[in-house]
Amino acid sequence: MPEGDSVFRAAARLHEALAGRVLTTADLRVPAHATAGLAGRRVLEVTPRGKHLLTRLEGGLTLHTHLRMDGRWEVYRPGERWAGGPAWQIRAVLATEAGTAVGYRLPVVELLRTADEERAVGHLGPDLLGPDWDPAEAVRRLLAHPGRPVAEALLDQRNLAGIGNVYANELCFLAGVTPWTAVGELPRADRLVERARQLLDANRLREGHITTGDTRRGYRHWVYGRAGRPCPRCGTLVLTASQGMPPQERVAFWCPYCQRGPAPEAARPGAGARRPTR
Template sequence: MPEGDSVYRAAARLHETLAGQVLTTAELRVPAHATAALAGRRVLEAVPRGKHLLTRLEGGTTLHTHLRMDGRWAVFGPGERWTGGPHAQIRAVLGTERGTAVGYRLPVVELLRTADEPRAVGHLGPDLLGPDWDPAEAVRRLLAHPARPLAEALLDQRNLAGIGNVYANELCYLAGVTPWTPVGELASPDRLVTRAHQLLDANRLRSGHITTGDTRRGHQHWVYDRAGRPCPRCGTLVLTAHHGTPPQDRPAYWCPYCQRGPAPAGRHAPLGSRARRAY
């Protein structure tokens, strides 16, 4: 699932292409809104809200979309060939004289009154990249359920909006605890929340969700997607398991030397690998 910084960049591309422009083409290829007449309306703005995208039109209408796992908004210049996937996967088309935004594989395509946006996004916690960011409120929401595993709590958009599985794993590493550590056992939850904001803010205009400060391919993360490879800090092999409950469970990655706390029993390193520690 895209992280909040990816959605932020998608909204920026949509805003650059559509804002202030009159829609010359507008198609919503979903049954509920297939007959919606949006052509001729001016686009006011496209804004992110956590992992949600809100494209606001004149007349008090908002197009609410969510990318979830596979969705994507692609932007093309006039006359440019669309290359985001088969036409059968297109769920929305918003075209202006400046360019065309094409939504591929969007699982959520919803028209609603702008005044009713809270119905779609009002449940979200403080947005890490939004004007409503409030670290104290984010900490309060996280600590409201102190027994909850940290990675699961970070992924709950009702606590703070914008964290996906990459950042959830990396933040656990940076806090020195495993993804299954109860939130209430964190020594400095305020520091964790501040670090989350710093990471997403640093990556909002670049791809890769870089957490190490190293932009080279294969060096961008501390533990995420590094199972069986040495921890960049200590050399111990990174382990992997799953956290959460099906069907919402996700892969977890952690260094058993740098991160303290509970972890599932059993073998977690790829077969044939040997744990190594550098002291």
């Protein structure tokens, strides 16, 4: 699932391509809105809200979309071949004389009144990259359920909006705790929240969700995607295990030396894992 910084960049691309221009084509390929007549309306802005995208149109309408795991918006110049996937995967087409935005595999395509946007996004916590960012409120929401595993709490968009599985794992590493550590056991939840804000802000204009500061491929993350490879900090083999239950199940990554706290017994390091002495 895209992280908040990826959605921020998607919104920026769509805004640049569409905002201030009149729609010449507006094709929503979902049953509920297949006959919606949006052509002729001017696009006012495209803005992100956590992992949601809000395309606001004149006349008080908003197109609400969400990428979830596989969705993607592509922007094409006039006459350019669409290459984001087969035609049957297209869920939305918004075109102006300057270009065309095509939404592929979008699981959420919803047309609503702009005044009713809260119905779609009002449940979200403070947006890490939004004007409503409120670190104190994010900490309060995280600590409202102190026994919840920290990775699950970070992924819950009702606590703070914008964190996906990459950042949830990397933030646990940077805090020195396993993903299964209870939120209430964090020594400084406020530092975790501030670090989350710093990471997303640093990556909002670049690809890769870089958390180590090293932009080289294979060195961008501390633990995410590094199962069976040495921890960049200590050399211990990074472990992986499932966390949560379907359909909310995620893959967790952690270093058993750098991160303290509970972890699945089946994922404990075997004889081959290097375990430095303190």
